[in-house]
Amino acid sequence: MAETSNACSPLRGLAAAAACALALAGCSPGTAESSSNTGANPGGLDDTSQLASAAPPSPSPTPAGVRCRVMADSLTTEQQAGQLFMIGVSTSGLDNATRKAIESGAIGSAVLLGESSAGTSQIAAITAELGKLRSAGLPLLVSVDQEGGKVQRLQGKGFSTIPPALRQGALEDGQLRTQARGWGEELVAAGVHYDLAPVADVVPKGKQDSNAPIGKLDRNFGNDVAGVSRSVVEFTQGMQDAGVVTTLKHFPGLGEVTVNTDFGVAKDSDITADDEYLEPFRKGIEAGADSVMISSAIFTQIDPDQEGVFSKKIITGMLRGDLGFDGVVISDDLGAAAAVGDVKPGDRAVRFFAAGGDLLINADPSLMDEMLKATVAWAAKDQAHAARLAESAGRVLALKESAGLLTCS
Numbered sequence: 001m002a003e004t005s006n007a008c009s010p011l012r013g014l015a016a017a018a019a020c021a022l023a024l025a026g027c028s029p030g031t032a033e034s035s036s037n038t039g040a041n042p043g044g045l046d047d048t049s050q051l052a053s054a055a056p057p058s059p060s061p062t063p064a065g066v067r068c069r070v071m072a073d074s075l076t077t078e079q080q081a082g083q084l085f086m087i088g089v090s091t092s093g094l095d096n097a098t099r100k101a102i103e104s105g106a107i108g109s110a111v112l113l114g115e116s117s118a119g120t121s122q123i124a125a126i127t128a129e130l131g132k133l134r135s136a137g138l139p140l141l142v143s144v145d146q147e148g149g150k151v152q153r154l155q156g157k158g159f160s161t162i163p164p165a166l167r168q169g170a171l172e173d174g175q176l177r178t179q180a181r182g183w184g185e186e187l188v189a190a191g192v193h194y195d196l197a198p199v200a201d202v203v204p205k206g207k208q209d210s211n212a213p214i215g216k217l218d219r220n221f222g223n224d225v226a227g228v229s230r231s232v233v234e235f236t237q238g239m240q241d242a243g244v245v246t247t248l249k250h251f252p253g254l255g256e257v258t259v260n261t262d263f264g265v266a267k268d269s270d271i272t273a274d275d276e277y278l279e280p281f282r283k284g285i286e287a288g289a290d291s292v293m294i295s296s297a298i299f300t301q302i303d304p305d306q307e308g309v310f311s312k313k314i315i316t317g318m319l320r321g322d323l324g325f326d327g328v329v330i331s332d333d334l335g336a337a338a339a340v341g342d343v344k345p346g347d348r349a350v351r352f353f354a355a356g357g358d359l360l361i362n363a364d365p366s367l368m369d370e371m372l373k374a375t376v377a378w379a380a381k382d383q384a385h386a387a388r389l390a391e392s393a394g395r396v397l398a399l400k401e402s403a404g405l406l407t408c409s
Helices: 063-074 079-082 098-107 120-132 173-189 226-242 276-286 310-320 345-354 365-381 383-401
Strands: 085-090 107-115 142-143 146-148 244-251 291-294 303-307 328-331 361-362
Touching: 063 383, 079 085, 079 365, 079 383, 085 098, 085 365, 098 365, 107 120, 107 226, 120 173, 142 383, 146 173, 173 226, 226 244, 226 276, 244 276, 276 291, 291 310, 310 328, 328 361, 345 361, 345 365, 345 383, 361 365, 365 383
Parallel strands: 085 107, 085 361, 107 142, 244 291, 291 328
Antiparallel strands: none
């Protein structure tokens, strides 16, 4: 998710297709490029389904994926839809509005927002309360941004002071995996199942300070593809060792933008569909990363007409097709982020799911009802849409199984 802070090789892949970039991330004083098309869907909502026949086929689901899809098929459309949303919950406690949104919409996941120095006991109390709000009889998946440095949401007694990723990337081989396991065990003790990390973005050395979302906050593991790839793998494996599921972010890359999508429209004109900077994502997927987060930036060389989170070319074509990823595709925040502010909340949800996304982060509980209703209505319009919804619900249930929350049978 976009953060407000708490050397790149000149070779850029072969081709020209592509785009990419940004993602959830930090503040940036850079040039905000305005676009009258930011909230537009040039071809209408149905264009995404029309592209399905031209898109590469999705990878074959794993056995767990098959079992969890069967389980998803047993849910109602409304219950399936609820599983596809992750709602923001304050680290200071669960308020009535958020509780109502979770209960009325059968929301399946939550993300802890805001920094807390209260320590393990307070966070464990919040997650225990969330654990009682079972959605469709299924447990809630609880996540947090716990990267380290300026993006460490949970602090205080019971939580280590995690160094920024730039320092993590300088550790000797094997050390980051060991440390990440310890940080993951702290999350487990607090009732958190899902770390929205690691950052797989490569920031060119000459752009460390101008890249406000990542580089300026030292959220990148380094400035070279090989070093970032190694650290992404170790962080992912360490969290897995602790029983915590992870996400690679911010696909297809946020290392060269200057605008924070929380506060404005961000465009990347550098990344291409076969860019070398995609390698850390590829290596993370090979290491078993459970999910990949999609940026809400616009990648002009890949899909110049819409944000990454709404792009079938990026989600279904590049991530599913080219990289062969069959896990959960999670969005950057689509609730409060300014990058999608011109898009109606219901359309944000529909366009993300139509493009191939699975799990939508919504930091604004007041938008939950509109998003849910739009999603259910979209699924009711067409059998292919309903199948798309069920497919995503199956993937989210498989993620919950990986986190040890349930067993699909």
